[in-house]
Amino acid sequence: SYELTQPPSVSVSPGQTATITCSGDKLGDKYACWYQQKPGQSPVLVIYKDSKRPSGIPERFSGSNSGNTATLTISGTQAMDEADYYCQAWDSSNVVFGGGTKLTVL
């Protein structure tokens, strides 16, 4: 079965750029999306189709996908961006989630 691998944790200082990766075999041939989940809340879609932002998502969130890696980039990270982030793709008629990355802003 298809697997997506994320680093368990990433730390970033306020105002700096956070980069979260998601790796999978030939992931660049598929579409990737990203969700943000804060404690006690439902996930929120922040990036879809590799790099598109839903309405209401700040411009500091961006995405890319090439080769075996999709990347979520948060520019000018704010304290409110501290959360768990999950990548997701579609493979062989299955939804696949990455294991999640805890982003700490300190």
Next chain:
Amino acid sequence: QLQLQESGPGLVKPSETLSLTCTVSGGSISSSSYYWGWIRQPPGKGLEWIGSIYYSGSTFYNPSLKSRVTMSVDTSKNQFSLKLSSLTAADTAVYYCARQDYSSSGSNFFDYWGQGTLVTVSS
């Protein structure tokens, strides 16, 4: 604004079958290009896709759960449902329903989510 709301028991006994319903408001479950999915999250762990259903009844199920999962849709009530059988403690989780934007090009993502409902499997 589309809203989804899960409903069902918060406590279920081992070996029994869990039944959950998701009610969609602010939009039609019969909209084309959308599947309707169930996702769960064990306490302190990550997201796991359970399955998705189209308004016509067409389904996709997670292979690891397929033998225990049945999904159905009731377009007259704008609802879709999940049944998960032979429950164990490992099925304890927050269960979410969500709208899945589906494309044959391979772009699939969940753009609207319910608030989630905690289901505990315990005797």
